[in-house]
Amino acid sequence: MIDSHAHILPDFVNDIEKIIENARLAGLEAVVNSAIEPRHIEFAKYIEKKNSHFVYTTLGFSASYIQKIDFLEAYEKIRDYPSLVAIGEVGLDYHWIKDSYWRKKQQEVFIKFIQLANERQKPLVIHSRKAEKECLEILENNADVPVLMHCFAGNLEEAKKIIDLCWFISIPTAVRNRKIHRRIAQNIPLEYIVVETDTPFLSPIPGKKNEPANVRYAIEEIATLKESTFEEVDEVTTLNAREFFQI
Numbered sequence: 356m357i358d359s360h361a362h363i364l365p366d367f368v369n370d371i372e373k374i375i376e377n378a379r380l381a382g383l384e385a386v387v388n389s390a391i392e393p394r395h396i397e398f399a400k401y402i403e404k405k406n407s408h409f410v411y412t413t414l415g416f417s418a419s420y421i422q423k424i425d426f427l428e429a430y431e432k433i434r435d436y437p438s439l440v441a442i443g444e445v446g447l448d449y450h451w452i453k454d455s456y457w458r459k460k461q462q463e464v465f466i467k468f469i470q471l472a473n474e475r476q477k478p479l480v481i482h483s484r485k486a487e488k489e490c491l492e493i494l495e496n497n498a499d500v501p502v503l504m505h506c507f508a509g510n511l512e513e514a515k516k517i518i519d520l521c522w523f524i525s526i527p528t529a530v531r532n533r534k535i536h537r538r539i540a541q542n543i544p545l546e547y548i549v550v551e552t553d554t555p556f557l558s559p560i561p562g563k564k565n566e567p568a569n570v571r572y573a574i575e576e577i578a579t580l581k582e583s584t585f586e587e588v589d590e591v592t593t594l595n596a597r598e599f600f601q602i
């Protein structure tokens with residue numbers, strides 16, 4: 356098992372050592388930790404070093420922070436960070452940002468990060484919320500590297516387009532109770548799927564923060580939906596994550 360997308364950062368979770376220990380005990384092979392603003396980066400580096408070959412880092416810029424945080428600082432830090440396995444999450448968030456000026460700005464910044472990923476030859480982890488059409492268009496026109504749509508919640512037509520491009524779709528543990536992820540999991544071949552928790556969000560256990568050890572719930576649910584076995588879904592999604600992140 357690999358948790359392809361978690362935020363194990365002091366902003367989001369307490370007891371980080373314990374969460375990592377839980378993940379190891381649950382049998383995970385790796386956790387991909389996603390920093391989404393410049394002030395997360397030092398901690399991400401620390402936890403990656405301390406858990407080498409278990410915690411990997413992706414660095415991005417949350418699209419919903421476009422009005423509050425200068426993206427340039429993030430851009431420079433990401434450009435200079437040696438060991439990142441992907442760039443992201445980056446993308447578009449039209450749920451939180453409704454103003455057309457700021458949406459345009461999001462698009463410009465998104466393109467800059469895609470270009471950076473092309474330059475660094477690192478895959479892209481994409482956040483898209485209520486902006487799938489524009490997001491896919493921008494990616495198609497600009498990205499020369501593999502793409503992973505994190506916690507994808509677009510429609511089936513968009514999901515099919517993603518796999519036609521040989522990109523990956525990440526199914527979160529929320530697949531247990533969210534129809535949209537269930538439909539995608541049912542209709543997309545396993546060869547294009549990885550799993551994630553999006554820790555600490557979208558917990559499959561009511562009243563508790565999510566954590567990487569819970570990623571097995573996504574695997575279980577996908578196995579049920581696809582009338583497959585836990586072992587098969589585990590094996591294929593783990594291989595997919597290894598291939599995508601080159602870990």
Ligand SMILES: [Zn+2]
Nearest residue numbers: 360389444553
């Ligand atoms: Zn996330």
